[in-house]
Amino acid sequence: MKIRFTAAEEAFRAECAAWLNEQISGPFADIRGIVSQTFRAEQRMEWERALGRARWSVIGWPEKYGGRDASLAEQVIFAEEYARSGAPGRVGHLGTELAGPTILHFGNDLQCERFLLPIARGEEFWCQGYSEPNAGSDLSNVRTRARLEHGPNGPEWVIEGQKIWTSLAQFADWCFVVCRTEEGSKGPAGISYLLVPMKQKGVTVKPIRQMTGDAEFNETFFDGARTKAEYCVGKPGEGWKVAMGTLAFERGVSTLAQQMTFRNELDLLIAAARENGAAKDPLIRQRIAEAWVGLRIMRYSALRMLSRATSGSLGAEALTYKLYWATWRKKLGELAMDVVGAPGELCTDEGYGLADLPYLYLFSRADTIYGGTNQIQRNIIAERALGLPKESRGDR
Amino acid sequence: MDFTFDEEQRLAAQSLRELLNDHCQGSDLRRAANARDLPSFEAACATRRARLAELGLAGALVPAEQGGLGLGVVDFVLLAEEAGRAALPEPLVDVEGVAHPLLATLGELGESTLQETLVGSALVLSAAPGTTVLANAAFAQYLLLSRRDDELALYRASDISLTHRESVDPLRRLSEVALHDAKPIARVTGATTSSAWQAARARSTVLNAAQLLGLGARMLEIAVAYSLERKQFGKAIGSNQAVKHALADVMVKLEFARPVVYAAAATLAPVRVAHAAVAAAEAADRAARAAIQVHGAMGYSWEVDLQFYAKRAWALAGLNGGRSAQFAAVHQSLLRGELEAQWA
Ligand SMILES: Cc1cc2nc3c(=O)[nH]c(=O)nc-3n(C[C@H](O)[C@H](O)[C@H](O)COP(=O)(O)OP(=O)(O)OC[C@H]3O[C@@H](n4cnc5c(N)ncnc54)[C@H](O)[C@@H]3O)c2cc1C
Numbered sequence: 170m171k172i173r174f175t176a177a178e179e180a181f182r183a184e185c186a187a188w189l190n191e192q193i194s195g196p197f198a199d200i201r202g203i204v205s206q207t208f209r210a211e212q213r214m215e216w217e218r219a220l221g222r223a224r225w226s227v228i229g230w231p232e233k234y235g236g237r238d239a240s241l242a243e244q245v246i247f248a249e250e251y252a253r254s255g256a257p258g259r260v261g262h263l264g265t266e267l268a269g270p271t272i273l274h275f276g277n278d279l280q281c282e283r284f285l286l287p288i289a290r291g292e293e294f295w296c297q298g299y300s301e302p303n304a305g306s307d308l309s310n311v312r313t314r315a316r317l318e319h320g321p322n323g324p325e326w327v328i329e330g331q332k333i334w335t336s337l338a339q340f341a342d343w344c345f346v347v348c349r350t351e352e353g354s355k356g357p358a359g360i361s362y363l364l365v366p367m368k369q370k371g372v373t374v375k376p377i378r379q380m381t382g383d384a385e386f387n388e389t390f391f392d393g394a395r396t397k398a399e400y401c402v403g404k405p406g407e408g409w410k411v412a413m414g415t416l417a418f419e420r421g422v423s424t425l426a427q428q429m430t431f432r433n434e435l436d437l438l439i440a441a442a443r444e445n446g447a448a449k450d451p452l453i454r455q456r457i458a459e460a461w462v463g464l465r466i467m468r469y470s471a472l473r474m475l476s477r478a479t480s481g482s483l484g485a486e487a488l489t490y491k492l493y494w495a496t497w498r499k500k501l502g503e504l505a506m507d508v509v510g511a512p513g514e515l516c517t518d519e520g521y522g523l524a525d526l527p528y529l530y531l532f533s534r535a536d537t538i539y540g541g542t543n544q545i546q547r548n549i550i551a552e553r554a555l556g557l558p559k560e561s562r563g564d565r
Numbered sequence: 566m567d568f569t570f571d572e573e574q575r576l577a578a579q580s581l582r583e584l585l586n587d588h589c590q591g592s593d594l595r596r597a598a599n600a601r602d603l604p605s606f607e608a609a610c611a612t613r614r615a616r617l618a619e620l621g622l623a624g625a626l627v628p629a630e631q632g633g634l635g636l637g638v639v640d641f642v643l644l645a646e647e648a649g650r651a652a653l654p655e656p657l658v659d660v661e662g663v664a665h666p667l668l669a670t671l672g673e674l675g676e677s678t679l680q681e682t683l684v685g686s687a688l689v690l691s692a693a694p695g696t697t698v699l700a701n702a703a704f705a706q707y708l709l710l711s712r713r714d715d716e717l718a719l720y721r722a723s724d725i726s727l728t729h730r731e732s733v734d735p736l737r738r739l740s741e742v743a744l745h746d747a748k749p750i751a752r753v754t755g756a757t758t759s760s761a762w763q764a765a766r767a768r769s770t771v772l773n774a775a776q777l778l779g780l781g782a783r784m785l786e787i788a789v790a791y792s793l794e795r796k797q798f799g800k801a802i803g804s805n806q807a808v809k810h811a812l813a814d815v816m817v818k819l820e821f822a823r824p825v826v827y828a829a830a831a832t833l834a835p836v837r838v839a840h841a842a843v844a845a846a847e848a849a850d851r852a853a854r855a856a857i858q859v860h861g862a863m864g865y866s867w868e869v870d871l872q873f874y875a876k877r878a879w880a881l882a883g884l885n886g887g888r889s890a891q892f893a894a895v896h897q898s899l900l901r902g903e904l905e906a907q908w909a
Pocket of ligand 1: 296297299300301305306333335336337535539540541542543544548560797802805806807808858859860861863865
């Protein structure tokens with residue numbers, strides 16, 4: 170156990186802080202502090218490329234794939250400095266945090282060579298093709314199908330079906346698609362994990378507007394869409410394991426970066442409470458303190474969880490993380506509205522523009538839903554960590 | 566002690582519910598929410614407005630000798646609940662529950678305006694001192710405003726600077742109200758004026774609490790219906806204990822908030838009104854949270870009507886000082902030892 174950083178690590182901190190601050194106060198000043206996923210997306214894709222060029226995009230990855238082989242401590246430091254600089258939310262996160270680590274872990278050399286560098290360099294963006302109209306919490310109920318065809322371009326998967334809630338599909342070059350490749354299969358068996366190009370005739374993306382007014386997520390239709398036979402991660406029919414692996418990465422180092430964002434949000438809330446006098450209210454003060462306590466709990470837990478991960482895989486306590494942060498942030502959203510008071514109702518412009526705290530409030534309604542709902546997280550903790558009997562299905 | 570409503574009170578609420586069932590469904594709300602400008606918004610609401618006017622509620626809380634129905638707040642509380650249930654865009658509660666009785670306190674000075682608004686040829690709204698944003702002001706011909714607590718002044722809306730502001734609730738047409746040096750058509754000052762404003766605030770708070778109850782009940786209904794219809798893991802999501810318990814907790818909150826709101830409506834005692842506001846806002850918030858959660862990603866989308874009710878609940882909960890101010894009212898009078906007298 171060691172909770173301080175070494176001199177070398179502090180030097181690393183100074184190096185990344187200098188670079189980040191220079192960028193965010195200079196060429197990327199326009200995108201400072203943006204939280205909405207879709208706002209100024211073009212500039213933020215440019216920002217992803219700048220991170221890539223300077224090799225700051227995925228520092229934990231191997232050097233040959235655009236990373237720096239950074240240690241856990243360095244990744245923590247970078248995440249802290251990233252948030253401190255006010256750099257915007259990462260529009261490339263589905264590639265850098267989900268697709269990339271999955272390919273690195275489960276993919277073969279050919280897939281690593283083909284996909285990792287473009288992710289690291291911000292040249293290719295990704296989206297996640299899991300949910301379907303009838304497969305949300307019950308992901309293993311996916312119906313999207315793919316079959317192998319031998320055409321003029323060699324063997325290819327041909328994909329038919331519909332995904333829904335596909336975040337950032339409108340900007341994506343690739344989608345990791347969970348689909349059925351074995352006719353008549355049910356449940357986790359017979360599922361494959363395919364990497365499918367988005368910019369092709371057989372793929373249609375239709376935006377779905379959210380409560381926040383943004384259209385971050387989409388319906389994605391695959392109608393004879395194609396991808397090379399070799400772009401299947403893991404063996405055909407054994408994609409369920411890979412799909413679950415991706416979800417575990419959501420609980421990895423990216424959680425640290427996320428916590429820094431949470432800290433910025435709490436700071437914003439405190440500043441607002443000071444400014445409008447809400448901070449004088451003892452009930453508000455108490456809740457602010459509680460929020461801070463929760464934030465520290467998450468930070469220590471994440472560091473502990475990740476330091477274990479360097480010596481093997483994530484422990485059972487990692488299963489608790491999503492439930493904790495999602496619940497925490499939703500409460501933060503509610504506190505934010507009690508701080509802001511009646512003016513929270515006002516949009517900032519006529520295009521349903523929302524100020525940061527009202528946006529936080531609305532967006533945080535979704536935190537307990539995406540990436541596995543709170544109810545599902547509790548089932549997972551109870552069944553996988555505590556060994557309680559599995560919930561019965563209605564159909565099998 | 567009797568918490569039941571009489572036949573007349575129930576029938577009035579029933580007929581409002583029927584009207585709103587016909588003219589204030591999710592699809593009606595969506596049409597209004599999608600309106601690009603004021604005229605198309607008004608067009609989307611026109612039929613409902615006409616039907617509401619026929620309901621004969623004008624002047625409900627105005628004394629009979631001034632041309633009103635002479636009812637009390639307790640007679641209106643179920644109606645406010647119905648307005649909430651439907652996320653009614655029209656200012657029925659703000660006009661009949663708040664502005665009309667306030668206008669009546671102007672006596673002869675407001676007489677001709679009151680006659681005009683009671684027959685429905687003009688609309689009057691009020692903004693309590695310190696309020697700068699007012700819903701539906703763009704539709705009003707008269708506004709009751711003030712620069713201080715002990716002043717009540719009636720203005721022609723056309724003399725007031727109104728700037729449209731978009732609300733998170735796409736059905737609340739807000740205006741920022743600036744008095745500048747507008748001249749009122751009638752004005753009174755003094756101690757009775759402060760108490761008129763105080764009473765108006767109390768009515769507004771308790772009737773908003775009633776709307777919050779209605780909103781909460783509606784969201785609960787929507788969530789229950791969805792949890793029966795949506796299947797995952799081969800069964801209705803509502804058959805999972807986690808979902809059942811979340812919805813059951815909402816029902817408990819709502820049922821326990823309801824008599825608090827009714828009691829506040831019956832007496833308008835400040836501490837009861839504050840309590841009602843807190844309890845109803847909490848219940849509605851719980852309902853919104855559970856209903857959105859039960860809908861999964863669907864509940865977070867603009868396409869689902871649930872958002873109209875959730876956003877209205879959010880907006881209403883922030884009015885009249887919000888949770889902090891209401892709690893402050895309760896603990897201040899508690900610490901002054903005033904609650905004993907109101908225990909009964
Ligand atoms: C902002 C946002 C972004 C998203 N982005 C993506 C994306 O990029 N790609 C993607 O594939 N998906 C995405 N999703 C979808 C997300 O993964 C699903 O919403 C989530 O898995 C839940 O599925 P559902 O919405 O169908 O809800 P349902 O599964 O229909 O659940 C409805 C309710 O029932 C409850 N429930 C269901 N089963 C049980 C049970 N067994 N026990 C107890 N309770 C249960 C749930 O907890 C929930 O409250 C996104 C969602 C949101 C909100």
